[in-house]
Amino acid sequence: MNALKKLDCLSTGLALFAMFFGAGNIIFPLALGQAALNKTPWGLSGLLLTAVAMPFLGLLAMFRYEGNIQLFFGRLGKIPGLMLASFIITLLGPLGAAPRCLALAHSTLSLAFSPIPLILFSSLACLLIFLFAYKENRLLKLLGYILSPLKIGLLVIVIVKGFMEAPEATLLPANTSHTFHFLHGLKEGYNTMDLLAAFFFAPLVIASISN
Structure with missing residues (x-):
C-alpha cells in the first residue's frame, strides 16, 4: 500500500470518528460517570456496547449490502422499510441529534463569547x-483532513485542562447496584444514536473507499 492510499485510509478513519x-x-x-461514581466501569461497559460495538456492527451490516439503504431496509417490505428509514433519518435530523448538537455548541460558545x-x-x-x-465527494476529505484533527486537538486541550484544574476528589460509593449502572450505560449509549447513524454513514464511507 503506497503512502497516498495509507493517507486516504487514515483520512477515512478520522472522518468516521468525526x-x-x-x-x-x-x-x-x-x-x-457523575451518576455512577465508583461504579463507573460498570456503566462504561454498558455504554461501550451500545455506543461503540453496536454501531460497528451496524456498519458491517451495511457493508454486506454495499451501503444500499433501500436494499437493507427493504427486507422489511418496501413500505415498512421506507417508513422506518424515514423515521430514523428524522430522529437524526430535525427531531433528535441535530438540535442536540446545535444546543450543545450554542451553550458552549455562550460561555466563552457574548x-x-x-x-x-x-x-x-x-x-x-x-x-x-x-458536495458529497468532498465531505469525507473535509471531515478527515480538517474537522477530525481539529476536534481531537480541542478534546485533548479540554481533557488536559480538566485534569490540571479539577479539584482533588474521592469517588463516593454509589447506592445502586452494578446491574443498574450497566443497564443505565446501555441506555445512554443507545441515546447517542450512533447505531442509527451508522446505517446512513456507511454509504458515504463505502462510496469513498470505492473511489
Whole structure:
C-alpha cells in the first residue's frame, strides 16, 4: 500500500470518528460517570456496547449490502422499510441529534463569547453545514483532513485542562447496584444514536473507499 492510499485510509478513519463522535458522546458519558461514581466501569461497559460495538456492527451490516439503504431496509417490505428509514433519518435530523448538537455548541460558545440568540446561531450553523456538505465527494476529505484533527486537538486541550484544574476528589460509593449502572450505560449509549447513524454513514464511507 503506497503512502497516498495509507493517507486516504487514515483520512477515512478520522472522518468516521468525526461523524460518530458528536454531542451525545460528550454529554452522556459525563452524566453517566457523575451518576455512577465508583461504579463507573460498570456503566462504561454498558455504554461501550451500545455506543461503540453496536454501531460497528451496524456498519458491517451495511457493508454486506454495499451501503444500499433501500436494499437493507427493504427486507422489511418496501413500505415498512421506507417508513422506518424515514423515521430514523428524522430522529437524526430535525427531531433528535441535530438540535442536540446545535444546543450543545450554542451553550458552549455562550460561555466563552457574548451569547447570541439560539435561533440566529442555529440558522447560521445550519447554513454553514450545508455549504460544507453540499458536495458529497468532498465531505469525507473535509471531515478527515480538517474537522477530525481539529476536534481531537480541542478534546485533548479540554481533557488536559480538566485534569490540571479539577479539584482533588474521592469517588463516593454509589447506592445502586452494578446491574443498574450497566443497564443505565446501555441506555445512554443507545441515546447517542450512533447505531442509527451508522446505517446512513456507511454509504458515504463505502462510496469513498470505492473511489
